Amino acid sequence: MNFAEQRKKDVAFTIAENPTEITIERTLKTPAGGGRKIEKSTVGPFTVRIFNQAGKQMAVKIVSGTAGTKDEDETWAFLADSEADIQAGPNVTDEFTINGIRFRVTMAIPRYWQGQRTSIDGTLKVVG
Structure with missing residues (x-):
C-alpha cells in the first residue's frame, strides 16, 4: 500500500467517526453575451x-450594511473523500443545509499525493 492509498483510508476512517450526508445546491456563473448566465x-x-475549526476562536462577526446587520460564523470546516465534487470560487457557489443551518463553501482544497487526489478539505460559512 502506498501513501496515497493509506491517506484515502485515513480520510474514510476520520469521516466515518462523525459522518454527515450533504447534497450540494450549486450556482454556476458563466460569461454570456456581455453578462453572466446563471445555472x-x-x-x-x-x-x-x-x-x-479548533484553531479559530468561537466568535460571530457582526456585519452591518444599509439594510441592517447580520451575524456571520466562519469557524466551520469540512473533510471529504477524493470522489466528492465540492467547489468554491468566483464563478461557482456551493451551498447545503444541515439541521436547519445553511452553509456556503468558502474554500475547497483538493489534496494530492504524487498526482493522485486523496481528499478535499475546506472552510464553510453559515449563511441565511
Whole structure:
C-alpha cells in the first residue's frame, strides 16, 4: 500500500467517526453575451465530516450594511473523500443545509499525493 492509498483510508476512517450526508445546491456563473448566465444544479449526495475549526476562536462577526446587520460564523470546516465534487470560487457557489443551518463553501482544497487526489478539505460559512 502506498501513501496515497493509506491517506484515502485515513480520510474514510476520520469521516466515518462523525459522518454527515450533504447534497450540494450549486450556482454556476458563466460569461454570456456581455453578462453572466446563471445555472443552478444539485450535486451529491456526499458523505463528509463537518467540524468546528479548533484553531479559530468561537466568535460571530457582526456585519452591518444599509439594510441592517447580520451575524456571520466562519469557524466551520469540512473533510471529504477524493470522489466528492465540492467547489468554491468566483464563478461557482456551493451551498447545503444541515439541521436547519445553511452553509456556503468558502474554500475547497483538493489534496494530492504524487498526482493522485486523496481528499478535499475546506472552510464553510453559515449563511441565511
